[in-house]
Every structure is written in structure tokens, then in C-alpha cells.
Amino acid sequence: MRVACIAIRINLDFLIMRKFFLSLGIALCFFCSAFAQKEKHYEVLDEAKLIVNYNLIWRDDSTNLKLGKQEDMILLIGNDISSFQSLGYYRYREFQMMSPDASAIEYKVMVQETASNFSYRIYKNYPKNRITVMERVPFMGYFEYDEDLPDFDWEIMEDTIRIEGYLAQKAVCQYSGRTWEAWFTEELPFNDGPYKFCGLPGLILNMIDSKKDYRFYFQSIEVPEKGTTIKWENKETVKTTKKGLFKVIDNAAESVMRNFDERTSTEAQKNIYYGMKANNNPIELDRK
Numbered sequence: 001m002r003v004a005c006i007a008i009r010i011n012l013d014f015l016i017m018r019k020f021f022l023s024l025g026i027a028l029c030f031f032c033s034a035f036a037q038k039e040k041h042y043e044v045l046d047e048a049k050l051i052v053n054y055n056l057i058w059r060d061d062s063t064n065l066k067l068g069k070q071e072d073m074i075l076l077i078g079n080d081i082s083s084f085q086s087l088g089y090y091r092y093r094e095f096q097m098m099s100p101d102a103s104a105i106e107y108k109v110m111v112q113e114t115a116s117n118f119s120y121r122i123y124k125n126y127p128k129n130r131i132t133v134m135e136r137v138p139f140m141g142y143f144e145y146d147e148d149l150p151d152f153d154w155e156i157m158e159d160t161i162r163i164e165g166y167l168a169q170k171a172v173c174q175y176s177g178r179t180w181e182a183w184f185t186e187e188l189p190f191n192d193g194p195y196k197f198c199g200l201p202g203l204i205l206n207m208i209d210s211k212k213d214y215r216f217y218f219q220s221i222e223v224p225e226k227g228t229t230i231k232w233e234n235k236e237t238v239k240t241t242k243k244g245l246f247k248v249i250d251n252a253a254e255s256v257m258r259n260f261d262e263r264t265s266t267e268a269q270k271n272i273y274y275g276m277k278a279n280n281n282p283i284e285l286d287r288k
Contacts, residue, residue: 041234042097045123046078048228052203053087053219054194060117062213062281071117073194073216076230082124082192083230088116097233122196123232124149131196134237135245140252143245144237150175152199154182163205163218171200177285179210188221195283214283246287253279 052075059068072087085093092114095102102110119136132146152173159170161183168183175197182193186202193204194216205218240248253276260273 041100042231043234044229045083045232046081046230048076048078048224048230050077050190050221051075051224051228052077052192052221055217055219056086056194057215057217058281058283059213060281061278064278069117072219073118075192075194076224076228077190077192078230080125080127081230082126084122084124084195085120086116086118088114089119089121092116093121093233094231097231123230124192124196124198126191133242133245134233134235137245137248137252140248142235142237143240143248145239145241145245147242149198150196152197154200156200164220166205168205169202176283178214178283181208181210182206213281243288246284250287 054073054075055070056073057068057070059065061067073084074087074090075084076082092110095110095114099106121134123132123134124130125132126149129149130146131149132144134142134144136142152175154171154173157170157172161168161170163183163185166185166187168185171182171184173180173182180197182197182200182204183206184193184200184202184204188203189201190203191200192198193200194207197204197207203221204216207216208214256273256276260269262270265273
């Protein structure tokens with residue numbers, strides 16, 4: 001009887017320990033899996049050594065020249081790579097990459113605080129002389145293209161002005177159907193600027209097209225907190241070309257225009273239609 005009790009006790013201890021280690025193993029697997037997913041959520045491309053803040057004023061409706069919009073944009077400059085996007089989109093993507101376990105309420109608040117008109121991210125890789133663009137197209141997903149950095153064929157002028165205390169010099173170029181006027185400063189010796197623009201012997205402060213449809217104005221420059229990085233988000237994207245992406249965007253808009261019926265459309269469909277109808281003045285006019 002005593003032997004039987006001992007056997008039972010040993011079996012119980014074994015079952016308890018087995019259950020403990022099994023639970024521990026499952027917990028460890030879950031932790032490792034979650035950690036691996038978090039690690040794979042993004043890739044660090046470079047460490048940001050400067051942050052340049054711009055304000056973009058633009059007209060997205062060419063039929064209403066009095067109606068303008070504005071949004072803050074951000075340029076992160078690293079040793080080899082830079083990234084450019086809207087400040088709101090940058091804040092939202094950073095939150096999403098760094099807080100994958102955030103609650104639905106936290107996401108809702110962040111979406112409201114960081115609403116943006118632009119969903120593109122532009123990466124310039126100077127050692128490789130390449131530019132990569134990732135953009136989210138509504139209802140279509142994420143698209144990505146990679147190409148050589150544009151040759152802007154700058155003409156540097158003698159005109160100078162002061163912008164936020166920096167001595168700036170004028171340069172002009174033709175790019176994608178527009179004539180652009182840049183004001184750069186050699187006091188900040190960084191071969192970069194807003195949007196895709198680069199290639200001058202100093203940071204581009206202001207960038208304005210001849211019709212004043214798109215105007216990037218320098219706001220400030222700062223050294224970021226240590227550990228601020230330039231990230232690439234690991235998302236499933238459709239690989240394409242610049243013209244291929246433009247075709248997707250333009251075809252989606254044309255489809256909405258073609259199939260719209262005022263009598264049967266919901267309020268949400270009407271908002272989408274009128275929004276797309278007014279968005280007829282892209283920054284790059286050369287679409288074909």
C-alpha cells in the first residue's frame with residue numbers, strides 16, 4: 001500500500017512537472033514567435049543624423065486656384081540613406097512599426113491625430129545612386145518601385161536670399177512636366193531636399209514650381225535623439241515602375257469617375273468621388 005502511494009505521488013509529481021514544462025515551452029514559443037514577428041516588422045536602413053522639417057502648400061484642384069492645402073513634411077538624413085514623407089504619415093507608421101500590440105483605441109486615436117493627404121515614402125540611397133518609393137493606393141494595396149536617382153540638370157543662378165538665417169542661392173530645373181525653383185544653402189552641406197529633389201552643393205531649403213501649385217518651405221533643422229533610425233517597413237508590396245504606379249493611381253480614379261451615379265451612391269461613395277474629382281493636379285504631370 002505504501003509502495004502504491006509512493007507510485008501515485010511520483011506519477012502526480014511527474015504530471016505536474018510535465019504540465020509545467022509544457023506550459024513553459026508554449027509560453028517560450030509564443031514569446032519567441034512574437035519577438036520574431038516584431039523583429040521582422042521593419043528593417044533599419046540607417047541612423048538619422050539630421051531631421052529637416054518642411055511645410056508643403058499645394059493646390060490639388062487645377063480648376064480652383066484659390067483653394068489651397070498645407071501639410072508638414074519631414075526629411076530624415078542618414079549617413080547613406082534619407083527618407084521623405086508627410087509628418088503625419090511618418091508618425092503613424094512609426095507607431096505601427098514600434099507598437100504592434102497597441103489596442104484598437106490607441107490605433108483609432110493615432111489615426112485621428114496623424115491624418116495625412118500623402119501615403120508615399122521616398123528613400124534616397126546615395127552610395128547606390130538609387131531612389132525607392134513605397135506608396136499605398138486606396139483599395140489597391142502597397143506599391144513599390146526602384147530606379148536611378150533623377151538627373152535634375154540644375155542651372156545654378158547668382159540670386160541669393162536669406163531663409164531662416166541661412167544664405168540661400170537659387171537653382172532651377174525641369175522635372176516631370178514642371179519647372180522648379182530651388183533655394184539651397186552651402187552652410188548645410190547635405191546633398192538632399194524635399195520630395196525627390198537632390199544634387200545641389202547644399203541642402204535645399206525652399207522648392208517651388210513655376211505655377212506655385214507645389215511649394216515646399218523650410219521650417220527647421222534639428223539633431224534627432226540618439227537611436228532615431230530610418231526604417232523600411234516589411235510589407236507585401238507590388239513591385240512596379242514609376243509609370244506603372246501612376247497608371248494604377250490614374251486608372252483607379254478613372255474607374256471611380258466612370259462608374260459614379262449620383263442617384264444610387266451612398267454618402268461615402270459621393271465623398272470619394274468628389275475628392276478624386278478635385279484631386280486632378282499631381283506633383284508629377286508627366287504620367288505616360
